[in-house]
Each structure stands twice: as structure tokens, then as C-alpha cells.
Amino acid sequence: MIRSTHLPLLITLATFVLAYALCASAYPAMLSWRVIANLLTDNAFLGIAAVGMTFVILSGGIDLSIGSVIAFTGVFLAVILRDTSIHPLVAFALVLTLTTGFGAAMGATIHYLEMPPFIVTLAGMFLARGAAYVLSTESVPITHEFYDTLQGLYWKVDGARFRLIGGLMVLTFLVGIITAHRTRFGQNVYALGGGEQAAKLMGVPVARTTIGIYAVSGGLAGLSGIVFSLYTSAGYSLATVGVELDAIAAVVIGGTLLTGGYGFVAGTFFGILIMGLIQTYIVFDGTLSSWWTKIVIGGLLFAFILLQKGLTWAAQKRAAQARRRTATGSAALS
Amino acid sequence: MSSPPVGPRPSILKRIMPQLLILGVALALNVAVFPEFFQIDFRNGRLFGNLIDVLNRGAPVALLCIGMTLVIATKGIDLSVGAVMAIAGAVAAAMVVEGHGWGTAVLAALAAGGLCGLWNGFLVAVLRIQPIVATLVLMVAGRGVAQLVTEGKILTFDNPGLIHLGAGTVAGVPTPILIWLALAALVTFGVRKTALGMLIEAIGINERSSRLAGINSRVLLICVYLVSGLCAALAGVIVAADIKGADANNAGLWLELDAILAVVIGGNSLLGGRFSIIASLIGALIIQSVNSVILLSGLPPEFNLVIKALLILGILVIQSPRIGNFIYLLRASGPQPQPEPPHSTQEEAAR
Amino acid sequence: ADLTIGFSQIGSESGWRAAETTVTKQEAEKRGITLKFADAQQKQENQIKALRSFIAQGVDAILIAPVVATGWDEVLEEAADAEIPVVLLDRTVDADKSLYLTAVTSDLVHEGKVAGEWLVSEMNGANCRIVELQGTTGSSPAIDRKAGFEQGIAGHDNLQIVRSQTGDFTRAQGKVVMESFLKAEGGENICALYAHNDDMAVGAIQAIKEAGLKPGEDIKIVAIDAVPDAHKAIADGEMNATIELTPNMAGPALEALEAYLADGTEPAKWIQTESKLFTAKDDNLAIFNAKKDLGY
Amino acid sequence: MKDTPTHPMPVLHARGISKFFPGTIALDDVDLRLMPGEVHALLGENGAGKSTLIKCLTGAYRRDAGTLMLDGQDVAPGSTADSQLLGIGTVYQEVNLLPNLTVAENLYLGRQPMRRGFIARRRMNAQARDVLAGYGLDIDPAEPLTAYSVAIQQVVAIARAVEMSGKVLILDEPTASLDRDEVQLLFGVIRQVKARGLAVVFITHFLDQVFEISDRATVLRNGRVVGECLLRDVTQRDVVTMMLGRQLEAQVKTRDTGRPGKTLLDIKGLGKRGMIAPFSLTIREGEVVGLAGLLGSGRTETANLIFGAVPADHGQVLLRGREIGLRNPRDAVAHRFALCPEDRKIDGIVGDLSVRDNIILALQARQGWMRPIPRAKIEEIAQSYVRALDIRLASLDMPIRLLSGGNQQKALLARWLATNPDFLILDEPTRGIDVGAHAEIIALIEQLRADGMALLVASSELEELVAYSTRVIVLRDREQVSELTGDQITPDNIINAIATEDAA
Ligand SMILES: Nc1ncnc2c1ncn2[C@@H]1O[C@H](COP(=O)(O)OP(=O)(O)OP(=O)(O)O)[C@@H](O)[C@H]1O
Ligand SMILES: Nc1ncnc2c1ncn2[C@@H]1O[C@H](COP(=O)(O)OP(=O)(O)OP(=O)(O)O)[C@@H](O)[C@H]1O
Ligand SMILES: [Mg+2]
Numbered sequence A: 001m002i003r004s005t006h007l008p009l010l011i012t013l014a015t016f017v018l019a020y021a022l023c024a025s026a027y028p029a030m031l032s033w034r035v036i037a038n039l040l041t042d043n044a045f046l047g048i049a050a051v052g053m054t055f056v057i058l059s060g061g062i063d064l065s066i067g068s069v070i071a072f073t074g075v076f077l078a079v080i081l082r083d084t085s086i087h088p089l090v091a092f093a094l095v096l097t098l099t100t101g102f103g104a105a106m107g108a109t110i111h112y113l114e115m116p117p118f119i120v121t122l123a124g125m126f127l128a129r130g131a132a133y134v135l136s137t138e139s140v141p142i143t144h145e146f147y148d149t150l151q152g153l154y155w156k157v158d159g160a161r162f163r164l165i166g167g168l169m170v171l172t173f174l175v176g177i178i179t180a181h182r183t184r185f186g187q188n189v190y191a192l193g194g195g196e197q198a199a200k201l202m203g204v205p206v207a208r209t210t211i212g213i214y215a216v217s218g219g220l221a222g223l224s225g226i227v228f229s230l231y232t233s234a235g236y237s238l239a240t241v242g243v244e245l246d247a248i249a250a251v252v253i254g255g256t257l258l259t260g261g262y263g264f265v266a267g268t269f270f271g272i273l274i275m276g277l278i279q280t281y282i283v284f285d286g287t288l289s290s291w292w293t294k295i296v297i298g299g300l301l302f303a304f305i306l307l308q309k310g311l312t313w314a315a316q317k318r319a320a321q322a323r324r325r326t327a328t329g330s331a332a333l334s
Numbered sequence B: 001m002s003s004p005p006v007g008p009r010p011s012i013l014k015r016i017m018p019q020l021l022i023l024g025v026a027l028a029l030n031v032a033v034f035p036e037f038f039q040i041d042f043r044n045g046r047l048f049g050n051l052i053d054v055l056n057r058g059a060p061v062a063l064l065c066i067g068m069t070l071v072i073a074t075k076g077i078d079l080s081v082g083a084v085m086a087i088a089g090a091v092a093a094a095m096v097v098e099g100h101g102w103g104t105a106v107l108a109a110l111a112a113g114g115l116c117g118l119w120n121g122f123l124v125a126v127l128r129i130q131p132i133v134a135t136l137v138l139m140v141a142g143r144g145v146a147q148l149v150t151e152g153k154i155l156t157f158d159n160p161g162l163i164h165l166g167a168g169t170v171a172g173v174p175t176p177i178l179i180w181l182a183l184a185a186l187v188t189f190g191v192r193k194t195a196l197g198m199l200i201e202a203i204g205i206n207e208r209s210s211r212l213a214g215i216n217s218r219v220l221l222i223c224v225y226l227v228s229g230l231c232a233a234l235a236g237v238i239v240a241a242d243i244k245g246a247d248a249n250n251a252g253l254w255l256e257l258d259a260i261l262a263v264v265i266g267g268n269s270l271l272g273g274r275f276s277i278i279a280s281l282i283g284a285l286i287i288q289s290v291n292s293v294i295l296l297s298g299l300p301p302e303f304n305l306v307i308k309a310l311l312i313l314g315i316l317v318i319q320s321p322r323i324g325n326f327i328y329l330l331r332a333s334g335p336q337p338q339p340e341p342p343h344s345t346q347e348e349a350a351r
Numbered sequence C: 001a002d003l004t005i006g007f008s009q010i011g012s013e014s015g016w017r018a019a020e021t022t023v024t025k026q027e028a029e030k031r032g033i034t035l036k037f038a039d040a041q042q043k044q045e046n047q048i049k050a051l052r053s054f055i056a057q058g059v060d061a062i063l064i065a066p067v068v069a070t071g072w073d074e075v076l077e078e079a080a081d082a083e084i085p086v087v088l089l090d091r092t093v094d095a096d097k098s099l100y101l102t103a104v105t106s107d108l109v110h111e112g113k114v115a116g117e118w119l120v121s122e123m124n125g126a127n128c129r130i131v132e133l134q135g136t137t138g139s140s141p142a143i144d145r146k147a148g149f150e151q152g153i154a155g156h157d158n159l160q161i162v163r164s165q166t167g168d169f170t171r172a173q174g175k176v177v178m179e180s181f182l183k184a185e186g187g188e189n190i191c192a193l194y195a196h197n198d199d200m201a202v203g204a205i206q207a208i209k210e211a212g213l214k215p216g217e218d219i220k221i222v223a224i225d226a227v228p229d230a231h232k233a234i235a236d237g238e239m240n241a242t243i244e245l246t247p248n249m250a251g252p253a254l255e256a257l258e259a260y261l262a263d264g265t266e267p268a269k270w271i272q273t274e275s276k277l278f279t280a281k282d283d284n285l286a287i288f289n290a291k292k293d294l295g296y
Numbered sequence D: 001m002k003d004t005p006t007h008p009m010p011v012l013h014a015r016g017i018s019k020f021f022p023g024t025i026a027l028d029d030v031d032l033r034l035m036p037g038e039v040h041a042l043l044g045e046n047g048a049g050k051s052t053l054i055k056c057l058t059g060a061y062r063r064d065a066g067t068l069m070l071d072g073q074d075v076a077p078g079s080t081a082d083s084q085l086l087g088i089g090t091v092y093q094e095v096n097l098l099p100n101l102t103v104a105e106n107l108y109l110g111r112q113p114m115r116r117g118f119i120a121r122r123r124m125n126a127q128a129r130d131v132l133a134g135y136g137l138d139i140d141p142a143e144p145l146t147a148y149s150v151a152i153q154q155v156v157a158i159a160r161a162v163e164m165s166g167k168v169l170i171l172d173e174p175t176a177s178l179d180r181d182e183v184q185l186l187f188g189v190i191r192q193v194k195a196r197g198l199a200v201v202f203i204t205h206f207l208d209q210v211f212e213i214s215d216r217a218t219v220l221r222n223g224r225v226v227g228e229c230l231l232r233d234v235t236q237r238d239v240v241t242m243m244l245g246r247q248l249e250a251q252v253k254t255r256d257t258g259r260p261g262k263t264l265l266d267i268k269g270l271g272k273r274g275m276i277a278p279f280s281l282t283i284r285e286g287e288v289v290g291l292a293g294l295l296g297s298g299r300t301e302t303a304n305l306i307f308g309a310v311p312a313d314h315g316q317v318l319l320r321g322r323e324i325g326l327r328n329p330r331d332a333v334a335h336r337f338a339l340c341p342e343d344r345k346i347d348g349i350v351g352d353l354s355v356r357d358n359i360i361l362a363l364q365a366r367q368g369w370m371r372p373i374p375r376a377k378i379e380e381i382a383q384s385y386v387r388a389l390d391i392r393l394a395s396l397d398m399p400i401r402l403l404s405g406g407n408q409q410k411a412l413l414a415r416w417l418a419t420n421p422d423f424l425i426l427d428e429p430t431r432g433i434d435v436g437a438h439a440e441i442i443a444l445i446e447q448l449r450a451d452g453m454a455l456l457v458a459s460s461e462l463e464e465l466v467a468y469s470t471r472v473i474v475l476r477d478r479e480q481v482s483e484l485t486g487d488q489i490t491p492d493n494i495i496n497a498i499a500t501e502d503a504a
């Protein structure tokens, strides 16, 4: 059943479809399996991290550390696979534990020390990237046959390759959607976003939820780091600088309010695709200079925000009218 | 009739005491890694010493955090200041390269910064876009605009007037120090000697109520972003003048984060409300002192970020309200002063 | 035939790179080639995306200035699958050599070594305490130019690097870090500065002047890139040497590509550009004037 | 009813509860005994410590001293979640639900029906519908909470608390934003709960309601218990005296309908589509116009429209015969209008600002930022109103959000009185105000009127309206339906006016 609350999601979906149609009419080659496969593969790491970011933002927080955590994960994996003989799967488990713990620690700091997430995760951002530097400043290649096996897993259609990591992203989104809407944890996340004070008085376990949220974000950043290491077969301490801003932009374009409480994990998926589409379009165009690229990206970001704002306004107006009707109807209770 | 209890107004010194203490510790760390830290000479017509460097190099962040403090007081945030710095620097450089005087160039740069501020303010106050997203737009696009002005080059200039703003001295004191001190004094005075400060705090705490109380929150919001844009423009001019060139790609890169950090270290809440520009400025100096420790320590650069992160974390933990409460409780748990039931006086008054 | 070539550039983080972009566009235009330009804003993931989009678009060839050496195998394989030749500009990659047509680069380690050797001969056995301004931590030029310089001065105990800190390849940081070097070591105790690029050296020169010392005399300065401002500084006697990294990587690359596309001529796997040393002996003013409109 | 509650064991027994805030002793050695199957009223002036006591009992605040026994067992709930698990359901003073969730999600937050590890949404919605039907609400629980009026939200909050309460149900001023009918409905629920043997704590400033539903009362004053009594044995007067520590002078109604002054405001066909039907209204100096109506009848919206808080889309306003534009509150304030809003938390207080700044805020806004009010003047204004309205505070420097609800309301009144308005709009001025202050505010309104001010007062309390209005406008369904003047103004007539329309 479609409800007014689903409107932002529908708007994002519509925006994506519309934008894709426009791009395809300009460059018919964009209507190919390759482009679709590329959208999934190339944005896999960003998408996975953005799922975590969606939870954080839904709860009214923000996580600036994910770009650094991704880089750290890559370097950690590369160094450990280079210097020891442990199996990548063990290394994955290790690094996921580490990043989840890191996220949980940030969540605990935010909750127990009552510090704003922006600042705590900013310090986390410095720390994670610093740790990556300390491990290795050079880019460390990963050469392990298990990596080759994983990279060799793809499904080929018309020269397009649907790779494992793209599938992993889709899976992450599915799990994220179910978690957000069908579990108590998910409901508590929304509750926190609706108002921490009220949520607390309603008995939401604020400490546990806050720590959980940042742990999820850290863990997914770790997963994203694993995906990024599969994507580039290397660990590099300078990688994925500023990815947190991309993730935030994707979440916002996906219809989630930065103030928390309102939004959908599924919206972020389309937010990611829209951002990927913008980049693909710019490359297909190929005439923009370095600076015009930046200006156009900023401009398109603005256009999407504006479009969303306009549609939301229209929807709210309609909802307000509907509300008046309901209110009148129920004013005479009993 | 007795009057209601008033209590002394919290003094400024008390408000900034934690920041001053932390600054003291940061400076002490500097001395620990470099004993002659406090030595100041007069050399080559200018004051020369590490302490002067801290004040001088702190100028961009100090300037940014003046505007940022006001923006944050309104519950906003301005991510675009770094990009605005780049634009302003580029505009100033382009103007003098074209042969205009330095005064015109600075005015043009300020105009550009002001325009950016107005744009942000428009998005936030009129279109009601959340500040972090609204300013993200300019953060992304602004650097492009700056590069458009410089066409991607480092636009070098040798206009002595302009250069003086960044690298010159007045009576031996580097000009940037004087500029940020003057602007800080001006803005602090401007918001505290008028009612602006209180009105800004009010809209930061509860905009709806403030509007209903008759405050023109829209104009005030736009003004605040305008000030932030102007501060950023000034910082951009100084940074360009300092290196005699506008480096559109790198000028002010990630400085927005430092500015926000300075405001938070200054004890201002990111949730808006009460603010202190002086405390933010001390925050900026703390950050610069931390940078100075890193440079003077001689450790390899791969440790820079870890050191910075740990120091910042330490500073923030010390400042956390929880820890503050804890200390308060520790102090209070001594011999309990037996406060009078606070209402008794009024009750008499009521009868 | 009308050729369409995709060019994935790292970004525009320095004057040198802007010049490389300008020259590449000029070279393509000269040859009547349609150049699809994609700026990656210093991000590898954007470069990979650009490459994939080029492939999807079906360009005839791809030029790429890779931001980092690792991580290109997959996408290069896809290009090879689609039979699109790839030429690397100004930096190489770790991938199998069969995956790209050729690489047009300078030798970063060699550049550093030239700088080191210049300083060795300049000092001629005198004791010298050197400070070093590194590039962005973790970037390959920073790593290689540091290693090369250390090779260059190896075995000369009179030369000693006393401080080394990152200046992020920028003028502003170059100046800031130099200021702290001057204070921490004392300006009179520093005999030479080695900067990983000219921009940082230009910033450092100002710091040295503000400290009341004479750059180029009191402190010898050697850096890399040979951007116009460095030539100017040498001409003014404020800097001593710079090693050229030519922005014209596209010329040889496009030549090789055209030959390959025309009749399958396989070029050499590595086309090395010259790392030329410029000192006060050269006519720096003339070079400055020649270079200043290249978009540096 | 059962006989005197001589039950051997209280359900909940709190002993020696103390709570200190910086500068305030909010609770000082407070005992509270709740018997099963009993409605226990907690009474006291504004700031007496009622809400604080509730928060200490339910773990929302950490108490500084005291013990809690539930069914004879020592308990120490560390958080609201704990107290919910113990079977204590609570409605806190301000509506505390989550506006971003649906009605059902709010109702079941934390104890959603699960199926194979996942929330069974369909079942949750169905259950929610059933539960709410028990409260006479026929609404779609899958709609967002904000789709419904504040009254409905209040009922949802109560339903949630009732569902939570296995042993104790605590209601902190639940009736403040409810209508008579809704109050009766709530009382029905309370009686059911009581019949199930639960203990109910009921906090309100409406003494009629206290005597109607409660069995026993504990009275607090200045954070101390001043008495516990069986309500059967005492009169309202006794209770008031206990609360205030003094006698409340009998209210003398001296309505003076004569001598209306010059016409101040002439409103012609002001309205906004979809919000309120166009209405016309003339207000003279020295006149109090009351706005009466059911919940949601549009009183607040009328007030907001006249104040420019919501811009009108047709009609005009003449001030002393000259047309003025009211596009926003700033215009209104400039014309010496004042509006003391209904929802003080959202529309009124600026929480983190000091009480002092809150009081001078509107005056300063009218003067403009260029002309700051001198400190001495600020101090004088703030102190004089604190004294005049008897605002209880530890210091003028304390953030206003730390004041008790009723004292916040008084501080807001002070804010607007400080602007010395010509036209004062009061929307529910006595909501959450204690009996003593209630009388004072009514007296104040009368005083202001006598001084020649024009007032428009929206209120749900008919007695109060009758006490001070020179004219009463009755609204229904966002439309002005009738007007009562002079001796017509009696509670019965007002009810009739509302009801007649109802029948029509
Ligand atoms: N967090 C706090 N910090 C400081 N003082 C507080 C705090 N919370 C409440 N107070 C003070 O404690 C006292 C009791 O407040 P409380 O809210 O319990 O009163 P109340 O009896 O519920 O009044 P009302 O009927 O107005 O709701 C008041 O004087 C109030 O100012
Ligand atoms: N904050 C709000 N969110 C949603 N709807 C609201 C809100 N405030 C008011 N409404 C709607 O507007 C209707 C009219 O409310 P209004 O407050 O004008 O009525 P009123 O007669 O003043 O009633 P009250 O006694 O509650 O003040 C309400 O029934 C409600 O449906
Ligand atoms: Mg209360």
C-alpha cells in the first residue's frame, strides 16, 4: 500500500528514472548493460558505506569517519596479507571486528560523554587515516589467489560484467531495508531521530542503540573497505578521501532528512545511482574542464535538492489539507 | 519587598577558563618539544618567533571561526568557507593581475565572499534547506568557480599592497595578526554591544518562538551567513597574499573542518544557542598550537594525523559536559553547603 | 580517421598538472583527435569509473594519468577485452605489462637522484645540513622523490637530512613548514633545502626571506618540476636548481597511439621523458616566458 | 467503591526521595504511598516538584536520596525502560511521543509484536486499531502521528501508558489539552484501570477533576510533602490552603461591561483557505473578547491569523481606523500586538536562554538590534515581572527550560506584558497554571482591561472565560458561529451555543 510517508522514496525513484531517460536520450550508449553493470560495480563500496550512513543520519547523527575507515581497512588488509600468511577470510573477520569496535567506541563516546557526533567522528576520521598512514604510506598491492577467485566471480551479459561486489551492495541494501523497518533496532533508530529526549522517556535504550548505530556504520565502512580492496586489489592510505561527503549527499538525495527521523534505506540506493549517473554523464560528455566538472556536480546536487524540496512542499500541502479533514472528523470523538 | 535572587552574571573569564587552560597545556607541550618556543626576536624588521607564528598561522582559522561561531549559534554550519577562501583569493589575484589596485582587489574579493554568503543564507533562510546540505553545494562547486577564475593555474602576483596583507608587518607585527584581532574585536563588539548576540542565540535555540516574538529571523540568518562569507573572503585574501599567489585548488582546503573544530573546542554547542567568539578564537589558537607541536616535534609526517586526532580527542574529552558534571559533583561532594529553600523570599513577597 | 580518445586526468591539484591537461588538449587538437576529458578530483575510484564509462562509450583509445600505481588490473582487463588500447601518462601502474600499450613517464626516483647529485657536486665535500619538504604523505612522487634524493646523496657523510616534513605539495604549506624549520633548527644552521616540488620551494623562499636570510645564497634550494615560477626564482638568484618534469607526455603518447592504430606498430613499453636539470647557467628568463602560458 | 484504603501494603512506596538541582532543592525527603485500586492525586503549586517526583520515580532522573519499593520489593529503576519493565506506565507532562513515527509505532515502540524475529506490522496495526477503539478513537494507526490533533496524540500517549502499566499508571497533567468529553472518556479508562487493581497517580491543576476521580491526595509545597489526605474528608478549600500555605480569597466577580473605549481593531473578513473561514471582529479598548469552542474549533488559528503568525489570504485589518498589513509577527509586534501562544514549549520559550533574556526578548525585538536595552533596565523589568507574577526561580540567569511548566507560562506572559501592548492575545493563558496563579492571572486580565488594554483570550475553561470576558465569540469548525455579550455570558449559555450548533 502506498502512503503519503512513502512519497520521498517515490520522488527519488522518479527522479532517477527521469534523469536516466534524459541521459539516454543524449547518449544512447548509456542505455547499455555495461553502464548498468558499471553503476553497480563502481558504486558498490560507496553504496555499502551509505547504508551505514543512512542509519546514522536517520538517528539524527553523522559519521565523518567512513572514508578514512575504508582506507584504513584496505591498508590493514593489504599489509596483513603481505606480511602474514593468514587467509583473507580470517583477515576480513579481523578487520570487520576492528572497524565495528571502532564505530562502537565512537558511539559510546558520543553517548556517554555527550559529545556531538560531528566532532567525535571528525576525530575518528583523523585517527583512522592516521592509523592507515602509520601502517603504510605507500600503496600496497594485494596478491592473493583468493582475491583473484573473488574477482573472477562475475556474470557476463553483452560484455557487461555484473561483479560480486555489486551483488554484495544490493544484498547490503536489502538487509538494511529489513533492519530499518522490521526490527526493533531499526525502530529505535527512527525513534532516536524523532527526538532523543522523547525516545528516552518512551523507554528506548538510548545507549545501546547509539552504540549500535555507530557500530553498524563502522562495520559497514569496514565491509566497504573490503569491497574497495577487492575493487582495486590494493590498500592505499590516501584512498577514498571525502567519501563521507559523497555518502551524505547520496543519503540526502535519497530523501532522508539530515535532522533525523525521516527517510528510507531504499532511497539511499537510488541516491547512489543518481550520483553515479551524474558522473557517468559527465564522462560521456567529456568536454567539461576540471573546474566545470566541480561546478556542474555542485549545480546538479543543488538541482536535486531543490526538486526534492519542491515536491516535498507540494506533498506537505496536500497532506495538511488531508489532515484538516481528518482532524475535523475526529474532533467530535466518542 | 525583597527582590528575586539574581546571582552574579557569569563572567567571561569564567566562561573561557577551560579553553585558556587547554591553550596553556598546548603551549607547554610546544615548550616540551622545543624549549626556545617562547623566544621572540626582532629580526629583519619583524617580530620573529614561534609564538608569533602561532598567532600568524592561526589567522585563517581564527578569521573563519569568527563567522562560523555566529553560524553555529544559529544552529547552522558553513561547510563552504574553504571554497569561499579560494574564490576570494582568486578574485583578488585576478584583479591585481589585471592591473587594478590592491584596495579594489580586496573589495572585489570581499564582494565575492559576501555574495557566496548571501547565496548560502538564501538557501538556508528562504529555501529552508538544511545548512549542512545547503553549504555543501558551494563547498563542491566553489572550488570550481575559483579555478574558473584562475583557469587552474596558481595565479602569481607581485602587488606590494596586497602582499602586505598576508606577508607584511605593521610595527613589526605580522599584518594577519592585526587583521584577525581587529575583526574579532569588531564583530564581538558588534554582537555584544547591540542586541544582535542575544537575538542570534534566540533563533539558534528556538527559531519558531523567536519569530513569534517578533524577531526577523530570516534577515538575521542571511546576515550571519553573509558575515561568515566575508570572514572567509578575508581569510582567502590573506592566504593568497601570504604566498603571493592564488592557489584555487589548495587554498583553504579542509579548513572548514578546522574552523568548526575551533568553535567546538571553544565550548560552543553545535546545536546552536549561547556562543562566545573569544572562546572560539582561543580554540583556533589551540588548534594552531597543536599543529605547531607536530611541526616542531620532528616526527615523521605519517604520525601527524594520529597525533592531532589524539590531542583533539583529549581536549574534547576534558571538555565534555559529562566530565564537567563529574568535576562539579566531586567539588560539591565536599562539605555540603545548605542552601536556603530558594523560594522563601518570594513567598513573603507574594503575601 | 576520426579518432576519439578518452583522457582520465587525476585532477588539477597543482600548476604542473593543469599544464599537463592544457598540453594534452593542445596535442590532441593539433592532431584532429576528439578528446573526451574526465577529471577525477584526485580519486582513484573516479578514474576507474571514467575508464569504465570510456569503454562503455566505445572510445578508440584511452589515456590515463593514474593517481596511484595499484588497482588497475580489472578495469584494464575490461579495456583489453573491448580491444581499446590504454596509454599511461606520467606515472606507471603495477599491472601486467600486456594490459597497456605503453607508458610515457619520467622516472620519479631518477628525478630525486638528479637533485641529490646536484647538491653533492654543489657542496663539494663541505658539510651541509639539509631540510626536506615532502610531498603529500603517501603519494608516489613524494615517496619516490624522497628515495631518489637519498640515493643521490648516499655515501656523502657531509650531507645530512636534519628535518623532513610534509608540505602537501602546496605553496602555503611549504611556507608554513619552512618557517618552523627555520625556527627549530635556526636559519644559520640550515645549508640547503630540497623540496619535492617547485610550489613548496616557492613558498619556502618567502619564509626564508621573512626570516632575514637570502634564499639561494644562505640556503641552497633545489626542487623538482621546473614550473615557470621556479625559473623566475632561479633567474632572480633565489633558487639554485630545478629538475624538469615535462608536461608534454601526451605528444609522445598520441604519436605512439596513432602509429599503433594505423598499422599495429607496437611502441616500446616505456617511453621515458627527460629529467633535465636547470640551474642558474640556463637562460631562465627566456624559459619562463616560453612556459608561462602553458597553463601552469 | 472499596472501603478506606487500609491495605496493608502499598503497590509503590517511595521514601525519603530528594532531588537537588544547582540552586534548587526540587524534592526534599518526599514520601509517597500508592495503594492498589486507588487514584492518587498529586497536588501542588507550579514548581512544587510534582513532575520532578514523577521523573525520579520512573528513573528519568537519578534521585539524590530515597528508596523505592514496588510490591514490597526494593527496586531502583535506572531508566524509563526499567520502570516500564517493572510495570509502571507514565505520561509525562509534555506530550512525549515521536512525531516521525506512525500512531501504531508510537503505541508499540519497544514491545512490537514479533513474528519470526521481525516486527509483524500488520498485526501491530490491527492491535493498535483495537486498542484505540477502546478509547473511542477510530483512526488509521498506520498514519503518522502528526496527522492527528494534539488531543488525539494525548489520548495515544495515555493509551500507551495504560498498556505499559502492569502495576502503576502515572499521568502528569494529562487533561491540560483535553476537552470535557475527552476528559470523561479518560476518566472512564482510569476507572477501568483502577478496577483492575492498579494504582493511578493523577496530576492536574483542575481541582474539580481531582475530586471527581481521585480517592486520595498528596500535597507538595516547595519540594516537601505538606500533607496526605482522603479526599472524601476534605473540601477544595482545604486542599487549596494546603497547596498554597495560605487562604485563597474568594473570587469576587466584578464584571464591568460598561464603558467600552474607542474601537481599536476592526477585522473584516479575515481568513485563510483551508484553515479558517473568513471572520469579522471589532475589538475596543478596555474590552476582553473571549474565544470559546471545542478542541480544534479554530481558536488558536484565529489568534495566529490576527497576529500574522499565519498570513491571511483575504480580508483586512484596521487598527484605529487605518488599514495595516500583517504579514508576519514582526508587523504585529511593531503595531503593539502581543500573542502569548498555546504551545509554550514549541512556540513560546527559548529554552536555553536565561529567564531574563526570555522576558525582554519581544521588547528587544521590537526595538531592533541597534538599540539594546541597557542592563539596568533589563534587570529592572525582569525583576519587576518576576515579583508581580510570582515566578519561582533560583536565579534570573537560569535557562528558562529548567523552570516548571507553570512558571514558564508566567515568564512568557511577562515577556509580552513587558512590551506594554495595546492588544494582547492570550491563547490558553492558564494551561498548566496552579490554582493560586490561576486566580492571579484572572485578576491580572481584569486589571489590564481596566487600564484600557484590548484583549482576546482563547480558553477551554468556561468558568474562566465567564470570569473575565466582556464578550464571548463561539467558534465551531473553524467558523465563528455566535456571540454572547453581557449577562448572556454564563457557562451554560456557552455550552449551549456550542451544542446548538452541534445539533444544527
Ligand atoms: N533540570 C533542572 N535543573 C534545575 N532546576 C530544575 C530542573 N528541573 C526542574 N527544576 C526546578 O525544580 C522545581 C520543581 O519543578 P517541577 O517541574 O517538578 O514542578 P511541577 O510541580 O511539576 O510544576 P508545574 O505544575 O508547573 O508543572 C522548579 O523550581 C524547577 O525550576
Ligand atoms: N502542531 C499541529 N500539528 C498538526 N495539526 C495541528 C497542529 N496544531 C493544530 N493542528 C490542527 O489544527 C486544528 C485546529 O487547532 P486549533 O489549535 O486552532 O484549535 P483550537 O480551537 O485552538 O483548539 P485547542 O483547544 O487545541 O487550542 C487541530 O484540531 C489540529 O487538527
Ligand atoms: Mg509539572
Ligand SMILES: [Mg+2]
Binding pocket: D299, D300, D301, D342, D427, D428, D458
Ligand atoms: Mg488552541
